[in-house]
Amino acid sequence: MAQQYRFPTSEPVDVVVIGTGAGGGNVIRELCLNGVRVVALEAGPHLDPEKDFEPDEWVMFRKMAWLDPVEVQGRDVTGLPFWLCKAVGGTTCHWAGASLRFQPHEWKARTTYGDIPGANLADWPIDADEMRPYYEKAERYMGVTGRVQPLPPPNTNYLVMKKGADKLGLHLRPGHMAINATQPYDGRPMCEQRGHCFQGCNKKAMWSTLNEAIPKALATGYLDLRPNCQAVYISTNDEGLITGVVYARPDGVLEEQKARVVVVAGNSIQTPRLLLHSTSNRHPNGLANSSGQVGKNYMRHLTASCYALFEKPVHAYKGITMMGIIDDFADNRPERGFVGGFLIETIMLGPAFASVFIQPGPFTSTADRKALWGEALVELMDNYTHLAGNWIVGEDMPQEGNCITLHPTKKDRFGVPIPVVTFNDHPNDKAMREFAWKRCQELWEAAGAWKVYLTPPYPATHNLGTCRMGDNPSTSVVNRWCQAHDVKNLFIADGSVFTTGAAENPTLTISALAIRTAEYIMDQMAKGEL
Amino acid sequence: MTQERLLAFQSLRPEEAEVLAAVIRRIVPHRQPALQEVAWLTALAVDAQAVSDLGLRALLRDGVRDLDRRSRDRWGKGFAALGPAEQDGLLREVEDTPFFQRLINLTVTDFYNRRVVWETIGYPGLHADGGYRDKGFDRLEW
Numbered sequence: 001m002a003q004q005y006r007f008p009t010s011e012p013v014d015v016v017v018i019g020t021g022a023g024g025g026n027v028i029r030e031l032c033l034n035g036v037r038v039v040a041l042e043a044g045p046h047l048d049p050e051k052d053f054e055p056d057e058w059v060m061f062r063k064m065a066w067l068d069p070v071e072v073q074g075r076d077v078t079g080l081p082f083w084l085c086k087a088v089g090g091t092t093c094h095w096a097g098a099s100l101r102f103q104p105h106e107w108k109a110r111t112t113y114g115d116i117p118g119a120n121l122a123d124w125p126i127d128a129d130e131m132r133p134y135y136e137k138a139e140r141y142m143g144v145t146g147r148v149q150p151l152p153p154p155n156t157n158y159l160v161m162k163k164g165a166d167k168l169g170l171h172l173r174p175g176h177m178a179i180n181a182t183q184p185y186d187g188r189p190m191c192e193q194r195g196h197c198f199q200g201c202n203k204k205a206m207w208s209t210l211n212e213a214i215p216k217a218l219a220t221g222y223l224d225l226r227p228n229c230q231a232v233y234i235s236t237n238d239e240g241l242i243t244g245v246v247y248a249r250p251d252g253v254l255e256e257q258k259a260r261v262v263v264v265a266g267n268s269i270q271t272p273r274l275l276l277h278s279t280s281n282r283h284p285n286g287l288a289n290s291s292g293q294v295g296k297n298y299m300r301h302l303t304a305s306c307y308a309l310f311e312k313p314v315h316a317y318k319g320i321t322m323m324g325i326i327d328d329f330a331d332n333r334p335e336r337g338f339v340g341g342f343l344i345e346t347i348m349l350g351p352a353f354a355s356v357f358i359q360p361g362p363f364t365s366t367a368d369r370k371a372l373w374g375e376a377l378v379e380l381m382d383n384y385t386h387l388a389g390n391w392i393v394g395e396d397m398p399q400e401g402n403c404i405t406l407h408p409t410k411k412d413r414f415g416v417p418i419p420v421v422t423f424n425d426h427p428n429d430k431a432m433r434e435f436a437w438k439r440c441q442e443l444w445e446a447a448g449a450w451k452v453y454l455t456p457p458y459p460a461t462h463n464l465g466t467c468r469m470g471d472n473p474s475t476s477v478v479n480r481w482c483q484a485h486d487v488k489n490l491f492i493a494d495g496s497v498f499t500t501g502a503a504e505n506p507t508l509t510i511s512a513l514a515i516r517t518a519e520y521i522m523d524q525m526a527k528g529e530l
Numbered sequence: 531m532t533q534e535r536l537l538a539f540q541s542l543r544p545e546e547a548e549v550l551a552a553v554i555r556r557i558v559p560h561r562q563p564a565l566q567e568v569a570w571l572t573a574l575a576v577d578a579q580a581v582s583d584l585g586l587r588a589l590l591r592d593g594v595r596d597l598d599r600r601s602r603d604r605w606g607k608g609f610a611a612l613g614p615a616e617q618d619g620l621l622r623e624v625e626d627t628p629f630f631q632r633l634i635n636l637t638v639t640d641f642y643n644r645r646v647v648w649e650t651i652g653y654p655g656l657h658a659d660g661g662y663r664d665k666g667f668d669r670l671e672w
Binding site for chain 1: 671
């Protein structure tokens, strides 16, 4: 049966955008507000926050996470290697709202850190000055606190962490969050301090492309949003230019949408997977892969957590999950024993996730981990209301051997090879994690903790690299406009373009880059280049 | 545990179910009476998953039989009849096995996502509509 679409599949639409998360959503909004006709292919469902976002950690995980088959290789990756969302809004349905700009030196990691053995460092071809207006624009859309809205008020988790920070002379401050912490903003209401940021904000007080960019784009009439439609192949012509995208409809039937321009924004796992699978005579190693760099330099940030038990109640699950940040270790001070920096941010999990992730076993962490059980588990969970927590997020080293590849034999139900994620920590990553854990342990002990848990990384939410940006087509996949070196009507708008990761949570930078890319696409269209 | 309750299991035979319930009780050995009852519900939920997941069914069966055999060899009686210290000792011996690590994961995933557990440990969940804006998100009593 023929589908009823706003734009017909057989005529080239101006732009097809694959993915509707931070990258795709921002591109879609910018294009549609300017009258560009867009077909958006989203592999996941279009959820309604008020109806579908339930206050249940496991239910929301099952509703939103990518749970399609994936295989892993390497010491530091698990059977649950990443935690990305497959839904309209992408992982902005699950994030915590931290919206931080890169520090200026982080755009120039190779120059700043020098030659680190085993690391494939490079400088971004752009810098802080270039990005400032795009950061500002993204911050206005997202309603970032401390930029265009007042800073969030402290919650109890913050107040406990502050006791320790003050004693140690560290600077814990309310952070830049894309949350309407103190007032309504842009037609979305004020935060109710429910503390379920990770389960999707059912009040829409936290920014997501589901709540902001997509509704604005739909209102223009220029967006044809197709949820539950997974892209499986990008078609090209004899000149090597893109002509359309083959995708699986909700009923599983494959059809092709013709396009003038394609923007891939499927995240750092699915974007390289789609490109590597889209081989042709002109692109024998995969689309945009003449450099061989598609899928390489996979990064996921240096992460870890630290939780602590106190004699007196904390009730850290109340309020904005991530609202306070310590940035004393964000700068580059190689005398610490590693290059790059990290941030310490408040975090808390509900009881269901706390019991699994604070001391995880091999099913959600690495093979050498043993899950908490028995009296030790009871000690933690009976004291759940007395628990405080923080998260460590820092720059990890890009390594060519950390990568996304296609499985040689296993395919998904649409015939696309499943992704294989290979990851090993760099010695710099390990050194930073050990240092950061020590600082967090001191922090909680200074605050009066009687027990501290050093928690290894959760499944990765900050998936970066794999289609890195650079000026040199032989060592990078996209140019400074996120345009593929090899294919001028192909753009990438997600974390995969990151040349290096920086210490900061990546969503704001992905959003700012996407806005900039959309502007460039429209400029090139106006000039007849696309 | 009465024999009748053990007949409620679908995947495991009563003698296997008794061991499974005893192991789960040691994974979440809370002393609050309400939570001891929940451990039983979790055992039923784990068993129910093994109805359609045949791999899990085999893993659980082999795992509980192995534990019971170890118990009879060591103590001359079944695992379920042992005291907590002896049970924990045997569980530490099998701690690294896929059986036990998987069972921990299945147990805590079910057990700590139940409202009765939340209430008992003092977590209000989101019963209170309207969030914690006026319910102490910013009030630390110390």
